[in-house]
Amino acid sequence: MxxxxxxxxxxxxxxxxPQPRHGWWWRLLHRWHYGFVGLIGAVTCFCLSLxxxxxxxxxxxxxxxxxxxxxxxxxxxxxxxxxxxRLWAGPVRRPGRTxxxxxxATAAVAVLIFLYLGAGWQREIHEMxxxxxxxxxxxLLVLPLAALLAAGLVGLVRLLRHAARGLGRLFGRVIxxxxxxxxxxxxxxxxxxxxxxxxxxxxxxxVTDRSFKAINGETEPDVSPPEDPLRSGGxxxxxxxxxxxxxxxxxxxxxxxxxxxxxxxGAGAQRSIxxxxxxxxxxxxxxxxxxxxxxxxxxxxxxxxxxxxxTTTGTGWVDQDAVDPLEYMxxxxxxxxxxxxxxxxSWLSFLVDKERARQAGRDLFxxxxxxxxxxxxxxxxxxxxxxxxxGSFGAESAFxxxxxxxxxxxxxxxxxxxxxxELWREFVADRDPGSSEILPRYxxxxxxxxxxxxxxxxxxxxPAWPAPRVAYLQHPSDPIVWWSPRLVLSxxxxxxxxxxxxxxxxxxxxxxxxxxxxxADMAFSTxxxxxxxxxxxxxxxAAWADIAPPAGWTPRRTAELTELIATRPG
Numbered sequence: 001m002x003x004x005x006x007x008x009x010x011x012x013x014x015x016x017x018p019q020p021r022h023g024w025w026w027r028l029l030h031r032w033h034y035g036f037v038g039l040i041g042a043v044t045c046f047c048l049s050l051x052x053x054x055x056x057x058x059x060x061x062x063x064x065x066x067x068x069x070x071x072x073x074x075x076x077x078x079x080x081x082x083x084x085x086r087l088w089a090g091p092v093r094r095p096g097r098t099x100x101x102x103x104x105a106t107a108a109v110a111v112l113i114f115l116y117l118g119a120g121w122q123r124e125i126h127e128m129x130x131x132x133x134x135x136x137x138x139x140l141l142v143l144p145l146a147a148l149l150a151a152g153l154v155g156l157v158r159l160l161r162h163a164a165r166g167l168g169r170l171f172g173r174v175i176x177x178x179x180x181x182x183x184x185x186x187x188x189x190x191x192x193x194x195x196x197x198x199x200x201x202x203x204x205x206x207v208t209d210r211s212f213k214a215i216n217g218e219t220e221p222d223v224s225p226p227e228d229p230l231r232s233g234g235x236x237x238x239x240x241x242x243x244x245x246x247x248x249x250x251x252x253x254x255x256x257x258x259x260x261x262x263x264x265x266g267a268g269a270q271r272s273i274x275x276x277x278x279x280x281x282x283x284x285x286x287x288x289x290x291x292x293x294x295x296x297x298x299x300x301x302x303x304x305x306x307x308x309x310x311t312t313t314g315t316g317w318v319d320q321d322a323v324d325p326l327e328y329m330x331x332x333x334x335x336x337x338x339x340x341x342x343x344x345x346s347w348l349s350f351l352v353d354k355e356r357a358r359q360a361g362r363d364l365f366x367x368x369x370x371x372x373x374x375x376x377x378x379x380x381x382x383x384x385x386x387x388x389x390x391g392s393f394g395a396e397s398a399f400x401x402x403x404x405x406x407x408x409x410x411x412x413x414x415x416x417x418x419x420x421x422e423l424w425r426e427f428v429a430d431r432d433p434g435s436s437e438i439l440p441r442y443x444x445x446x447x448x449x450x451x452x453x454x455x456x457x458x459x460x461x462x463p464a465w466p467a468p469r470v471a472y473l474q475h476p477s478d479p480i481v482w483w484s485p486r487l488v489l490s491x492x493x494x495x496x497x498x499x500x501x502x503x504x505x506x507x508x509x510x511x512x513x514x515x516x517x518x519x520a521d522m523a524f525s526t527x528x529x530x531x532x533x534x535x536x537x538x539x540x541x542a543a544w545a546d547i548a549p550p551a552g553w554t555p556r557r558t559a560e561l562t563e564l565i566a567t568r569p570g
Contacts, residue, residue, distance in 0.1 A: 072513075
């Protein structure tokens with residue numbers, strides 16, 4: 001018997017609706033899997049990065065800031081979606097074509113508007129600081145350069161994520177999948193950090209260390225060993241010329257001549273004393289400080305009218321515009337002493353040599369104070385202290401607070417203090433009610449005062465200012481003073497107050513973005529005219545005239561000396 005099987009007709013396959021044709025931008029986003037919310041974050045942060053900060057930015061720097069900001073914004077958007085997926089019980093709807101079109105149109109309009117506004121803001125800041133502003137068309141270069149940088153940063157993170165997933169699948173063959181994913185993620189993160197720290201950073205520091213060590217051994221073409229025994233490295237000096245380092249040689253060979261002092265101050269001028277100990281002058285910071293004091297004794301520094309202890313910047317540099325005024329004011333009846341603790345730039349020294357700056361400032365001042373304090377009160381010079389930038393950090397390190405300063409110095413000038421200065425932060429945090437962060441008033445100005453313009457601000461709250469006098473100079477536009485990691489998530493007081501005279505009213509705080517804007521400002525903080533940013537020019541003249549004026553000094557002499565320092569060559 002034969003059984004016949006009848007095959008049932010299968011229903012016809014439903015025809016797929018025709019797929020819509022998308023533009024090139026849609027295919028690009030789909031190919032690279034850029035998320036909708038992530039792109040919102042990227043566009044938002046990029047537009048905010050075009051807002052003004054403390055200093056002017058050219059198109060190249062703006063592209064870097066914009067690219068990093070866009071990458072951060074994209075990452076934040078992806079993080080929001082990931083958290084929503086973990087916390088939301090139901091499925092998360094994906095945006096459709098209409099949403100993507102709205103995003104594309106909105107982003108294009110927003111970016112063009114902010115590019116136009118950003119160029120205007122930069123023009124305003126350039127003009128505010130006396131600089132020529134770049135034309136608006138050049139700012140169109142910001143967009144493609146920033147997009148390439150942002151895509152590269154996002155791609156790098158994705159590469160690490162793919163590596164973690166692949167490693168997780170490999171581990172999943174021998175351990176449970178959840179544990180494998182966690183272990184793989186940790187392994188990739190640790191490996192990336194290890195490569196960054198052990199290869200990239202170590203290599204960077206090794207190269208820069210060799211480079212700046214070589215620079216430290218150089219001598220400027222117009223600098224030669226002094227023939228004066230009153231200068232370190234000269235005849236009879238306990239410190240060799242070769243051991244001073246580049247900046248030490250510049251310091252001891254510099255300063256006004258007796259003829260220049262006589263032209264400004266009249267008869268009776270004498271050769272000033274300059275003492276310096278370089279990194280190669282003695283093996284330790286304490287030994288270098290002891291050697292410097294021995295040099296002060298050899299040169300007769302304790303018999304002068306004023307003795308200035310200088311804490312140098314990272315390379316050992318001393319700002320001649322800040323110390324020369326005292327030699328003019330006292331007609332050379334002065335002595336100055338500095339000590340080198342590093343040959344790296346201040347920003348790099350702050351990262352790797354910060355403790356050396358602290359130790360050097362403490363060792364030098366304590367050694368000088370130990371010798372100075374043993375002299376009869378009526379027979380010893382005025383003891384002054386100076387530090388600029390990272391040098392102010394080291395100078396502060398010799399003291400525990402305001403009372404300690406009052407008890408051990410006759411005057412102190414600290415210029416452009418970094419935000420990490422401990423005493424500066426303490427004084428600013430404890431400022432008198434009603435005073436601002438950019439121009440605080442501490443203890444009613446009895447000892448410590450702050451100034452944007454020392455010619456006027458040091459008279460506040462009253463012109464009467466009992467000795468000893470301590471002054472901090474800080475520009476509202478100086479990113480060295482205002483940069484802090486707290487800018488990432490916290491709005492500082494100085495961005496909640498009326499802006500300083502050289503800061504645009506359009507400067508506002510935005511999470512993450514402001515941190516990168518001020519970080520970028522730090523890279524070019526001295527590339528602006530004097531009176532702005534981290535460039536203080538001849539302003540220390542007016543500060544010293546208030547802190548430690550010689551007998552008979554007048555405001556007219558201050559104005560004349562300010563003009564001389566501001567207009568001299570070099």
